Amino acid sequence: MTEPATAPTGTTGPTPSISVAALQEQAAAAGLALRPPPTEPTTCCGRGCNGCVWEGYWSALDWWREETLDLLGKQRLEGSNGNKAGTGKAS
Structure with missing residues (x-):
């Protein structure tokens, strides 16, 4: 049985799954409907490879978070302007 990959040591902050949730x-x-977040890697060898699967994951996760925060911000802005959420129409 193979052990699941773990994030490289030295990472700080909340775990990705908590932030995503x-x-x-x-x-x-x-x-709001979101596209699914990137899947955590399961194939890291732990040797600190250049182009590690975790680097790609963190990059994709950053992009997903930015997109999600942008959507949430737009929705909040529309809501504060008296529009129905996500429709752009006044209530």
Whole structure:
């Protein structure tokens, strides 16, 4: 049996799954549909390779977070302007 890959040592902050779950909850509460977040890698060898699968994952996750935060921000802005969320129409 193979052990799942773990994030490289030295990483700090909340784990990706917690951040992803929090953003997904916010989007669901706002009625927004999101594309799925990137999947955590399972093939890291732990040798610090140039172009490690974790580098690609963190890059994709950053892009997903930025896109999600942008959607949430636009939805909040529309809501504060008296528009129905996501429709662009006044209520």
